[in-house]
Amino acid sequence: xxxxxxxxxxxxxxxxxxxxxxxxxxxxxxxxxxxxxxxxxxxxxxxxxxxxxxxxxxxxxxxxxxxxxxxxxxxxxxxxxxxxxxxxxxxxxxxxxxxxxxxxxxxxxxxxxxxxxxxxxxxxxxxxx
Numbered sequence: 832x833x834x835x836x837x838x839x840x841x842x843x844x845x846x847x848x849x850x851x852x853x854x855x856x857x858x859x860x861x862x863x864x865x866x867x868x869x870x871x872x873x874x875x876x877x878x879x880x881x882x883x884x885x886x887x888x889x890x891x892x893x894x895x896x897x898x899x900x901x902x903x904x905x906x907x908x909x910x911x912x913x914x915x916x917x918x919x920x921x922x923x924x925x926x927x928x929x930x931x932x933x934x935x936x937x938x939x940x941x942x943x944x945x946x947x948x949x950x951x952x953x954x955x956x957x958x959x960x
Contacts, residue, residue: 846878846880849881850878850881850883852874853875853883853891854891856874856891857895858895863931864896864900864904864927867900868924868927868928871891884917885920885921886917888917888921889912889917892924893912893913907927908923
């Protein structure tokens with residue numbers, strides 16, 4: 832029953848197309864590193880049972896990036912990103928995404944600090960003349 836369900840709603844042709852898209856991943860024009868990573872993760876989520884390991888995902892992602900973004904990734908990773916152990920590289924990208932998504936919230940809160948006006952002790956309703 833499971834195989835029938837899978838073949839009906841997730842046919843092999845769809846699976847193969849999604850897997851090919853994952854393997855041919857490339858960064859879009861003006862797409863940030865974080866957005867590219869989130870897009871690849873979404874592609875992986877859509878392709879249920881893809882079987883692509885972290886050790887394969889990291890090179891697919893890295894080689895799909897443009898050269899300037901690869902350079903930024905290498906510098907922020909403290910060396911050549913592809914030399915990292917797959918689990919470390921994966922965690923590095925996850926941490927970067929969390930940091931990037933947390934940053935706008937922090938900066939918005941900092942700009943919304945309330946100011947407190949101090950009274951000079953005199954009553955504004957009385958006339959001191």
